[in-house]
Amino acid sequence: MSHRDVFKRAEGMKYKFLFHSQEHGDEFFNNSKNIIIDDEEVLLFLEVDESINVYWAGSSFKTIADAFGKLEERLPKGTTVKINAGEDQYTKGLAVETINSFTKVGCELEFHRMGMRTQNLEGVNADTSGLEEASLEDSKAIFRIIATALGDEKFGMDAEEFKEYIQKEGNHVFIIKSASEIAGIVFASIYKSRDRKTVFIRGLAVDEAHRGKGYSKSLLYKAFQWAKENGATDSMLWVEKDNDVAINLYEKFGYSPYGDEELIFTYTI
DSSP: OOHHHHHHHHHTSSEEEOOSSHHHHHHHHTOTTOEEEEOSSEEEEEEESSSEEEEEEESSHHHHHHHGGGGGGTSOTTOEEEEEEEEOTTSTTHHHHHHHHHHHTTOEEEEEEEEEEESOOOOOOOOOTTEEEOOGGGHHHHHHHHHHHTOHHHHTOOHHHHHHHHHSTTEEEEEEEETTEEEEEEEEEEEEETTEEEEEEEEEEEOGGGTTSSHHHHHHHHHHHHHHHTTEEEEEEEEETTOHHHHHHHHHTTOEEEEEEEEEEEEEO
């Protein structure tokens, strides 16, 4: 059976969480290291890189969850894989069903985040006079804050990717300092969607020792100012679903959930 036929079968199954885009799917099938487990009513796609990401499709959540046991036939004992899942406005309730089914077979929920959007960039007025543009020399201090505030795995960017990110047109990183030390950061990217420009807040973090000083508000307001100057009209971001402090800040800036949720489970063979 060709790769196209396999993927078509997966798309026709009742429950699924597949690749993020057609390009992602093409990359998967063109990489000989990747693994497909075909068990009639379930298809598991294992993307093998520095970590192993699992995408899936099946006729029921029980058959999908039970199929994770077959990973031991293809991977060494002790291997930990990451199982991707999520829901959108058309699949309401899928996240809860996924959590209930996957945790029963030993999966652990690593993180659960939701998408938020705002249709304007007015924000909340804040002092931005002390903010600066980040440079490559700031990377060590920036990643120290990311590691403690966001977590390296959740942020999904290493030092080399940061170098590429900061040099790419349309991306910007602002920092705020206290006594010459970096106290907070915001990552912002502008992308074009249809007939408008949107600013994506890739990450916002403040060092634990400097929280409660209004730095998050200043950083986000600065990102909004920069985005408006460069033609953006709206914004979106992802936030941990149980991070009430961050959600409260974003709501003050006009953000609200729009229905998309992402989940990552870990499963150790």
